[in-house]
Amino acid sequence: MDGIHEILDVIYGSVTDDVLATIIRVEGSAYRKEGTSMLFRGDGTQIGLLSAGCLEKDLSYHVQDVINQRNTKTIVYDLRDEDDLSWGQGAGCNGVISVLLEPIDACLREHLCKLKFHLDSGRRVTMIKKLSKDYSVSDYLFMTDEQQLFGKWHGRLSLQIKSLLNCIHQSLPKSGITFSQELSADLYLHCFEPKPRLIVFGAGRDAVPLVSMASQAGFSVLVSDWRPALCKEKFFPDADQLFMGFPSEVMSMLSLSSIDSVIILTHHFQRDRELLHLLKGHKLRYLGVLGSKARTKRLFDGREIPPEITSPVGLPIGAEGPEEIAISIVAELIQRQRLKKPEKAMARERSWSSYD
Template sequence: MEMHDICEAALMEGSQLVLATAVYVEGHAYRKQGVSMLFTKDGSMIGSLSPGCIETDLALRAEDVRRSGKPQLILYDMRPEDDLSWGENIGCGGLLHILLEPIVGDLKWKLTQMKLYLDQGHSVTIRRKWNAQKQEVHHCIEKSGNSVSTKDDRIEGLYIHTYHPKPRLLIIGAGDDSITLVKLAASTGFRVTVADWREALCTKKRFPNVALLVGFPEEILRAFQVREQDYLLLMSHQFPKERALLEQLQHSSYRYLGILGSRTRTSRLLEGLPPFPHLHTPVGLTIGSEGPEEIAVAIAAELIAVKRNKTAVHDYAKGAYSDADSRNCARGGPKSAHG
């Protein structure tokens, strides 16, 4: 779960929540440094820090934090030499510093401010200074463009982490094949907007909990205001409308542009237009996907790979792309001159 989601949940759930944050991670661990989760008064959890290794113990400690109103810094040493003390089910490894904090007063205000910055598309750096003697945490937050995640060994108890806003994904096309993809993208850290000129398809009933835009291509792009870190996906199956969108996108900057369709169709769609940067077509990783659900998985996997700055390796020699022109839907071979 992204920090954006944690902030939103913390402010919506009400009072008596406890925030757990992996402020320092050394060695192998299931989740990375800076990740957070919430413990509610009724004992339920929002998010996770491990595959279930430490949450039960943390829940008990979170109850102590809730009752006392005092934060706690917990160390879990799960490196191999100490694994016997945890038993065979630990599965995580590594050294974890987990900070448990009641969401009250200054911290609640800081999370409100953090959510505001993230909503506006800004990265946020939070510095936590842990005072073990007083059992207090001092927080400082600021807008930031640099990625920082560290424990400052020069200053005892100082933990620094930078959180980035959830990337925006604009899916143009509200057909049935978009429904599964929207759910996957929203659950894997994207702020999803679904856009279409067909009002009957672009509804909250079909796409709950995501933003909707109804309008023609120029209206959609005017309302969305494409930014450099945005992800765009054309899957309306409406050739003239997608051509109009691409003509409008010629001078825009973005992180990802995916086009659902065979190489032949996409070639016609791009004919006469200048090369588009960051173009993925046919869209999706090559996993032999068939049908809307599998295709959605392939596309979501590609979106995650781009977000994590990972490059998928494709095996051209084994003919993995032989049927891409017929069904379009996973990446089907070498990219065109546009991609």
């Protein structure tokens, strides 16, 4: 995850001297990729990480300059050298990282709060930042799935600019810097995704580490069970929501989307079968059923398991016990999050290369 959801939660309503730090370019390899953000707060606290600890201390000194001068600034770190006197500090990261620092003034804070609203509402948001020659930010714009525009742009917002931003939004390009012929300027592009949602059906003891790990990995986790003795906040403090009720009752309260993941682990054969029937026809990012393939086949009266259903769940790491199984499941969810782009989106991404 790019860290933006945790940052947006913190700055909402804040009035301190916050500085947003974002990786806008990576040449070679690095600990984190383009689009990753962290927040330096006026009280000295930090939210998120851009490196394995190599850069944050030095960045904190530049942050003070940014706060004092109230200007954006890009810092470039060359981590390719492997001696202890270089930025690589013997780590051999073999990359050059450009980090954009932006003071969060009242205007940017308002727009980041709007970004949070749209992401919390399940809408994807694309952002472009127009960069000057020293890679400071002169203008920026956000566009939602519904083509709503907000941001700060000097001069008239022409049809050409709107068309360009819409093209970027539809093409889902890789985050980073590209040159725009239309604007005769470098642009930093990034697409913000709504926080991925995981719905866990079943609140047994093996669900506890799964919910905790998925939450730490950046998922918004919902837990559902019909048994009041199990579906309790004290067992799932990291869950965003708890739904107490039978599958048919809960399903009517959920608005499932193609970016949702669902795990079924009720350990109740008839409930599992009911859930699979209720989920039939829903296009999900991931649908997994805990248990052996033979058991899952029995849920379908011996027929082959539909290809959209994963069973057994999790990456095949030989996991045993609730914690290891939770690790394997969360790893597979992250893998699906990273690699499973719709074919249409991938085709659009390939077409975007014509703009580079």
